Amino acid sequence: MDKSFEPSQIESTWYSRWESNGYFKPSGKGTPYTIMLPPPNVTGTLHMGHAFQHTIIDTLIRYHRMRGFDTLWQLGTDHAGIATEMVVTRQLNAEGKQRSDFDREAFIDRVWTWKAESGDTIGRQMRRMGVSGDWTRERFTMDEGLSQAVVETFVRLSEEGLIYRGQKLVNWDPVLKTAISDLEVVSEEEDGSLWSIRYPLADGSGELVVATTRPETMLGDVAVAVHPEDERYAHLVGHMLKLPLSDREIPIIADDYVEKDFGTGCVKITPAHDFNDYAIGQRHNLPMINIFTDEAKINDNAPEKYRGLDRYVARKAVLADLEEQTFLVETKKHKLQVPRGDRTGQVIEPFLTWQWFVRMDTLAARGLEIVEQGHVKFVPENWINTYRHWLGNIQDWCISRQLTWGHRIPAWYTDAGDIVVARTDDEARERAAANGYTGALRRDDDVLETWFSSALWSHSTLGWPDADAQKALGFDRYLPTDVLVTGFDIIFFWVARMIMMTDHFTGEVPFRDVYVTGLVRDKDGQKMSKSKGNVLDPLDLIDGITLDELVDKRTRGLMQPKMAEKIEKATRKEFPDGIPAFGADALRFTFASLATHGRDIKFDLERAAGYKAFCNKLWNASRFVLMNLGEGAVAPVASPATEAERWILTRLRNTLGEVKNQLDIYRFDLAAQALYEFTWNDFCDWFLELSKPALGGDDAAAAASTRHTLAVVLETLLRALHPMTPFVTEEIWQNVRPVLGIEGDTIMLRPYPEATDIAGDNAAEAEVEWVKSVLTGVRRIRSEMNISPGKTIPLLLADGTDTDRARAAKFAAQIAFLGRVETPTWIEGSDEPAAAVAVVGTLRVLIPLAGLIDADAEKARLAKEIARVEGEVRKCEAKLGNANFVANAPAEVVAQERQRIADWNAQAHAMREQAQRLG
Template sequence: MDKSFEPGQIESKWYSQWESSGWFKPSGQGQPYAILLPPPNVTGTLHMGHAFQHTVMDTLVRYHRMRGCDTLWQLGTDHAGIATEMVVTRLLAPEGKSRSELGRDAFIERVWQWKQQSGDTIERQMRRMGVSGDWSRTMFTMDEIPSEAVRETFVRLFEQGLIYRGQKLVNWDPVLKTAISDLEVVSEEEDGKLWSIRYPLADGSGSLVVATTRPETMLGDVAVAVHPQDERYAHLIGRHLALPLSERQIPIIADDYVEREFGTGCVKITPAHDFNDYAIGQRHSLEPINIFTDEAKINANAPAKYQGLDRYDARKVVLADLDAAGLLVEEKKHKLQVPRGDRTGQVIEPYLTWQWFVKMDGLAARGLELVESGKVRFVPENWINTYRHWLGNIQDWCISRQLWWGHRIPAWYDEAGNSYVARSEEAALAQAAARHGGASVVLRREDDVLETWFSSALWAHSTLGWPNEAAMAERGFARYLPTSVLVTGFDIIFFWVARMIMLTDHFTGEVPFKDVYITGLVRDKDGQKMSKSKGNVLDPIDLIDGISLQDLLEKRTSGLMKPQDAPKIEKATRKDYPDGIAAYGADALRFTFASLASHGRDIKFDLDRCGGYKNFCNKLWNAARFALMNCEGFRVDTAAPLALRTEAERWILARLQHCLGEVETQFAAYRFDLVSQALYEFTWNEFCDWFLELAKPALNGADTAAADSTRHTLLYTLETLLRALHPLIPFITEEIWQNVAPQLGIATPSVSLQAYPRAADIAADATAEAEVEWLKAVVSQLRRIRSEMNLAPGKAIPLLYVGGNAADRSRADKFAAQIGFLARVESQRWLLPDEAEPAASAAIIGELKLLIPLAGLIDLGAEKVRLAKEIARIEAEIAKCNGKLGTATFVANAPAAVVEQERQRLADFSNQLKGLRDQATSLDGI
């Protein structure tokens, strides 16, 4: 092995070998274990959220593969209709071309070219992260297999009466000129204004005052509503108002929606341009009037003066005309929630338009039943409340989009506007001919495409070949559905998770997955959401390979939606990364993600953590080099059992057994943070810091049998640890394992093909643990004293034992050589019964006192100061114990074991305090 760990030199080598050897493919043997990759959008590159989730999924897949499961990780990408159209439209701009100039077919061809480029980039990034999915089965949502599933689903739902076309209010982006989902609408508080407008009664007998933040929409008003129990207006209900600036009269209606205490208690009703007003309009059978074009300009349904004006230009003219007519009562500042499209940043309009919808009430009831019954389990379980909320307040699903890129809706129209939903144009023509008495009919294909979430909702069963029976048999439909777990974010529980549950069950009778592991968002170190405009976005590949400050600046400031943000972003980047970003490698990044993957929390990603886990990888590398150098030429007799000759060997295997038990428990609970913590602590603290040191006396001693036994245990423990770590940090573990395995007689070509170690395969040894923990405590106390006394590392010290019990005397004798070696002790003896304690620095371990005589070693004054500090610390600990034990509720309610543990702590601290005070007294006499 090389002297230092260089991740860049080993990552590409091992990944290409893993993939080319076919080790990522399902084996067909063992218990099926399947995971669906939430397909990333083909809109560029992966972000930190992807890298985090891919780490979690890959860790699960590698773990279960090593446990003998038949693992399938289904990979793929999503066509992402709106997002991809926007990217390609922006790419056309420098060429002087536009989407409309190219036309539908030529534009779609350009999108396919972009998809190939972006898809390749995403796959390269995933490989760099170590993703061990079956690339031979990777799927794109517009490949033929999922496209057939989309067509079949649409037609069947239509035939079942669950899909219909209707005119409803939708979120409308006037720049993209398409409906968008709630997920694509971002509402934030902004500064606005509130205008109070007088609406005269039609008979001239008075007026009502109405407040609005959108005065231009009054051109589409169809009523003014008051509360039915508002005495101020009860006599006006049923009468009519003269709508200002229009030639129309509108009724005064009563509805419980109105809040009497808010404003004047009068609300203008504009069903075509407000979701709440739309619901009121339906209750009162009010015909909505749409006054906007698809570009948010005033259309022909408004008075001629305003037609053709942009919505905000129209607002200015409307306000001026109201003021001139004496109808503008008041204008004041007002905070309001403004909905904007997350792609364009433009204000979204509630817009009345014809769309295709899925009826959701029955599907939602079934989707809720499947989760409530436990067939689908949320982890953490509290996310079921979010799921319940969405499904309990569900509306019919608008599935059509006014785009070109996507699954074109399988519907055709004749000249009379009659629609025909069919699996093919031939089938639609047959339907039309039947309708028209056998006559030949010319049909026009529906221009709209399905929203991306429609095809994504079929991901679990479409990727397994449904509805094509041959493809289903080939891809293992019956074997891998339901899949084992879905790893995804909380923000798409409704938009994706719920719809997958509903549609997979509806068409296959199976749930799509048994568990849903919900992750938090990856935020920056200060807890801020990562975004280009804030300049805090991190590219996972930059963390793996490193990036210079100059390249980072260029990357962060190019292509900004608001170029004016560039100076702010540059300043923040220079502050946070004055030297750019160092190369940490994929393993350190993966371990960082795993260590932060706690239930129910967003992730504050700090590069310092990444640096810490790069150090962890270096620690493991150096430990392996130590083991290999000390075992050079040593070969294990594979026919002979592991023979343990030293307490240190028995101890490290017992600690390994505990570690593996904890890992098994936490993997089952999806606690990746606790998995990584258990492995980190065992690797760093117990294996590297202690066992390697405890092994040195045996390795360098005259007892050949003990030396060989220690070598065997050293290699065995290291190899087992590498297997345990492999799902988390696959590259470094593979590289080291390839050097260790031959010395253990292992002929398997990869650590990934080895069985994952189990706690049950290693014997526990409580006696060895107790023995070595005593040794560790002695050495630690002696090292602490040496440090506090500022003794040079090479300076040998004398050691006196005082008190203690029979076990202490036995252990002191057994571990004399190790204590001498590890603590640089030149002499060890027990204080005689009639011998006075010399002036010494002391430490207390249970009933045993350790004394290091001070004569010729230290400054007595400094030692008195040290003792005083230690006495103060122990007194504080005793006060805490007394505080707990003196509280009646603690003693009465805490588990008995906890109370007893606290009492034992108090006894131990009291014993230590006595010894320290005695030592301080002895120093005072010098």
């Protein structure tokens, strides 16, 4: 092994070897274990959320593969209709061309060309993270097989009466000129105004005053609503108002939606331009007057003078006319939530238009039933409440988009406007002819939103609905899948729809567990965004990047100089030295350690640096072990010869049990913590030290046994760490494997270590923990008293129990060797010199002051240590003083806290006595 650990030198080599040898493919043997990758956009690049989720999935896949499961990690990408059209359109614009220069087929051909050239960027980046998914089965939502599944789903739902075409209010992007989903709408608080407007009664007897943040929409008003119990207006319900700036009259209606104590208690109703108003319009059978074109300009339904004006130009004109005609009562500043399209940044309009919808009532009821009956479980389980809330208040699903790229809706129209839904052109003509129509058919121009095709992901990727494809891809074997790892923001848009669709068409659930991850934020808890300049690229963390390169990367392509300047300033402040190369293993272990069951994940580079040090520590420890094993294979031994060996094997057994328990409940953070503590503290810091007396001693059997245990524990540890840190463990394992005579080409196909495979020795564990406590006390005194680590010093022991005396005799040589002390000597009361003390239970460990330590400095050290111990006592007492803790905690835990109080008090008492002896 090289002297230093260099991730870049091993990661690409091992990944290409793994993939080319087919190690990621399902074995076809054992119990199936399947995970479906939430398909990232084909236009996308790897971001921190991807890297976090992929680490979690890969850890689970590698863990189960090593446990003998038949693992399938289904990979693939989503065609991302809106994003892809925008990317290709910008590419055309850069060439001096326009989208309008291409007909439908030519534009689609151009998109496929782009996809072939640039559409696999995220796949290459995923490989850098060590993703061990089956790339040979990678799917794309526009693949022929998946496209067939989409068409079949649409046709069957239509035949069942669950799909229909209707005119409803949708989120409309006036730049893209398409409906968009709620997930593609970002609402943020912005500064605005609230305008109060007089609406005169038609009979001239008075007026009502309404307030609005969008005065231009009054051109589409059809009513003014008041609360049914509002006594101020009860006598006016049913009367008519004159709509200002218009020759129309509108009624006054009563509806519970109105808050009578808010504002004037009067609300203008514009059903074609507000979702709440739309619901009121439905209840009161009001007309729907749409005043916008698809570009958000005023259409012919408004008075002539405003037609053709952009919505914001129209707003100014309407306000000017209202003021001139004395209808404008008041203008005041107002904070409001403004919905903007996440792709274009434009304000989204509620827009009345014809779209295709899926009826959700029966599907949603079944989706809720599946989860309530426990067929699908959420982790953490509180996310079931989010799922319940959405399904309990669900609206019909708008599935059509006014785009070119995507799955074209399989519907045709006759000259009379009748709709024919079919799988192919030929089938459409046959169905039309069966109904007596033989004329030309016109195909619907809209496409299906990408969530429609991704809702089929779990079964479409396994060949559904083609029987031969299902057999070839293992449909019956790999469905249901085991767990879906996804973010909480798409529980509505993807998780729920997958449950409903997979159940409806296959009778199976798509997955048994849903592990909901948090949102990766920066170290201060801020959401990562380009505008804040705090976005991190996972590849920059793996490879490192200089400050100038980082600034150039972050500001390249920004059209607004002020934004570029802001981001550059933030970058130079946050990363004055650039970002060092941490390597994929350190990044993965960082993510695993952060994978709590909380909603937010704060990512700190300092933590990544700590886990890079962890990888270095493992590397250096492995080199130490290999250098001490000698040439050739290590001979096996019947049983460990030393307590240190039995102690480390016991600690390893306990750690493996803890890791398994935590991974079984998706507590990756606690599994990572257990592995970290064993690796760093037990193995590297203690066992390597405890092994040195045996390795350098005269007992050949003890030396041989220790060498064997070193190799076995290291090899076992590497297998335990492999799912989280695959590269460094593979590289080290390849050097350890021949020493133990292990056959096999890769660690990833070796069995995952089980706690039950390792014999524990609780007595040996207790004895070595005692030795550690004595040595820790000696080292603490050395450090705090500034005694040279290399200086051999006397060691005295006092008080204690018979067990302490037996252990001191048994481990005298090890304590002397590792503590750099003389052979321990027992003393009795009158023989005790002035000394620095450490306490282990009732045993006092003494370092004489004469010639070594200043008495006053030792008294100060004791005072500090007594204060620390008293703090521990107060913590235990606080727990035991909590009635809920005592009543609900296991009896052994309560007993443990009481014993800790006794132990801490004993230590404090011994140190107080020692301080008194010092005068």
